[in-house]
Amino acid sequence: xxxxxxxxxxxxxxxxxxxxxxxxxxxxxxxxxxxxxxxxxxxxxxxxxxxxxxxxxxxxxxxxxxxxxxxxxxxxxxxxxxxxxxxxxxxxxxxxxxxxxxxxxxxxxxxxxxxxxxxxxxxxxxxxxxxxxxxxxxxxxxxxxxxxxxxxxxxxxxxxxxxxxxxxxxxxxxxxxxxxxxxxxxxxxxxxxxxxxxxxxxxxxxxxxxxxxxxxxxxxxxxxxxxxxxxxxxxxxxxxxxxxxxxxxxxxxxxxxxxxxxxxxxxxxxxxxxxxxxxxxxxxxxxxxxxxxxxxxxxxxxxxxxxxxxxxxxxxxxxxxxxxxxxxxxxxxxxxxxxxxxxxxxxxxxxxxxxxxxxxxxxxxxxxxxxxxxxxxxxxxxxxxxxxxxxxxxxxxxxxxxxxxxxxxxxxxxxxxxxxxxxxxxxxxxxxxxxxxxxxxxxxxxxxxxxxxxxxxxxxxxxxxxxxxxxxxxxxxxxxxxxxxxxxxxxxxxxxxxxxxxx
Numbered sequence: 001x002x003x004x005x006x007x008x009x010x011x012x013x014x015x016x017x018x019x020x021x022x023x024x025x026x027x028x029x030x031x032x033x034x035x036x037x038x039x040x041x042x043x044x045x046x047x048x049x050x051x052x053x054x055x056x057x058x059x060x061x062x063x064x065x066x067x068x069x070x071x072x073x074x075x076x077x078x079x080x081x082x083x084x085x086x087x088x089x090x091x092x093x094x095x096x097x098x099x100x101x102x103x104x105x106x107x108x109x110x111x112x113x114x115x116x117x118x119x120x121x122x123x124x125x126x127x128x129x130x131x132x133x134x135x136x137x138x139x140x141x142x143x144x145x146x147x148x149x150x151x152x153x154x155x156x157x158x159x160x161x162x163x164x165x166x167x168x169x170x171x172x173x174x175x176x177x178x179x180x181x182x183x184x185x186x187x188x189x190x191x192x193x194x195x196x197x198x199x200x201x202x203x204x205x206x207x208x209x210x211x212x213x214x215x216x217x218x219x220x221x222x223x224x225x226x227x228x229x230x231x232x233x234x235x236x237x238x239x240x241x242x243x244x245x246x247x248x249x250x251x252x253x254x255x256x257x258x259x260x261x262x263x264x265x266x267x268x269x270x271x272x273x274x275x276x277x278x279x280x281x282x283x284x285x286x287x288x289x290x291x292x293x294x295x296x297x298x299x300x301x302x303x304x305x306x307x308x309x310x311x312x313x314x315x316x317x318x319x320x321x322x323x324x325x326x327x328x329x330x331x332x333x334x335x336x337x338x339x340x341x342x343x344x345x346x347x348x349x350x351x352x353x354x355x356x357x358x359x360x361x362x363x364x365x366x367x368x369x370x371x372x373x374x375x376x377x378x379x380x381x382x383x384x385x386x387x388x389x390x391x392x393x394x395x396x397x398x399x400x401x402x403x404x405x406x407x408x409x410x411x412x413x414x415x416x417x418x419x420x421x422x423x424x425x426x427x428x429x430x431x432x433x434x435x436x437x438x439x440x441x442x443x444x445x446x447x448x449x450x451x452x453x454x455x456x457x458x459x460x461x462x463x464x465x466x467x468x469x470x471x472x473x474x475x476x477x478x479x480x481x482x483x484x485x486x487x488x489x490x491x492x493x494x495x496x497x498x499x500x501x502x503x
Contacts, residue, residue, distance in 0.1 A: 433503020
């Protein structure tokens with residue numbers, strides 16, 4: 001069953017006023033009192049300035065902004081679990097409604113509907129799985145030229161179950177799409193004057209300078225071993241270039257940089273600078289950085305900058321490809337959080353969860369625009385960095401509960417990554433008995449643990465621990481055979497310790 005929705009390249013920020021309701025994703029309406037909603041949200045503790053910015057930028061009342069954040073926090077953990085359960089049938093997920101009152105999860109099989117509804121989400125049956133759309137977009141990225149620019153942006157739009165191409169000359173783009181050897185039914189070419197460009201002069205958390213003329217923005221403080229630093233946009237500087245801080249005092253040196261293709265870099269700072277797990281909120285205060293759980297499409301996201309201060313919007317699409325004058329950049333996230341010239345490198349954050357660093361965009365904060373950010377996970381993974389968070393520096397696996405087991409395995413995972421135990425071939429159990437495993441990671445990260453048994457040439461899950469706490473434990477009694485443990489990062493990143501006993 002194919003869906004048809006209207007696709008636009010502009011913004012519709014006039015939001016209809018609603019009475020305060022918290023609507024579970026699996027129900028049409030369920031009204032709760034404003035007092036109950038606010039009391040529940042109090043535990044979430046939105047950072048200072050965020051509620052006010054959501055009201056201004058999304059046209060919400062204070063109650064609606066509070067309810068939106070509550071719904072997003074409540075339903076976000078559902079997505080990675082359903083994605084793993086649906087596997088190749090997964091068609092994407094997004095929030096719908098003024099207050100994110102509905103989480104929609106798409107599948108290519110009608111048989112998955114009961115499972116989706118049972119998780120509290122709404123189900124939508126689509127024609128093509130998300131992985132197929134991503135493969136089509138990859139072919140277009142390779143086929144469409146950088147110059148002349150015939151397609152400034154390409155992205156997968158899960159809500160319409162299509163690959164969208166934004167083009168200044170749609171006829172020329174359609175001709176090239178036909179020649180790319182992809183299924184035209186999957187691709188929608190839309191006319192657009194959007195011409196994204198890198199944004200050099202705006203601050204995310206604080207201003208820093210490269211040389212005498214270039215001004216960029218600190219994204220998020222990070223560390224590598226005992227060395228402190230920060231991540232920022234790759235087009236801001238090259239390895240070896242020095243930086244000075246907002247006060248023009250010597251600050252650091254670019255250690256690595258990637259642009260185009262990617263748009264990220266990291267700067268190591270000297271001992272005069274102290275890294276803080278925080279982002280400037282534009283009102284004289286800061287927003288704490290607790291972790292980096294990936295927000296769902298349709299969730300709210302805020303951006304910090306010195307030119308336009310603190311602005312919020314919605315995450316629109318992921319895995320967007322953008323053609324800048326300097327070349328293509330892939331894997332960006334598209335938002336309608338406005339920015340102006342100079343926003344490059346600045347921080348995007350959802351409540352207290354780091355999302356990424358500003359890359360570029362079009363438009364401004366007077367009339368509205370489109371801004372793209374580089375997701376934070378690939379940056380940290382590329383340079384083996386750790387995010388500075390409120391958990392401390394360096395973050396340590398919390399309590400040591402998973403020590404003292406017969407065997408132990410450790411590692412580091414970024415959000416969405418999977419790792420088998422070391423060694424990956426697993427271990428042989430020669431008799432029936434009980435297997436017990438323990439997984440521990442940092443507060444704020446959601447890692448899951450699976451025990452697998454080899455059947456023929458494949459590994460099959462026989463036990464799972466899928467909670468949301470930093471500690472996961474499981475026990476399984478089974479026959480002799482070859483077993484192994486698998487660790488999956490549903491969201492967040494950091495080190496883990498796996499301890500396990502075998503019969």
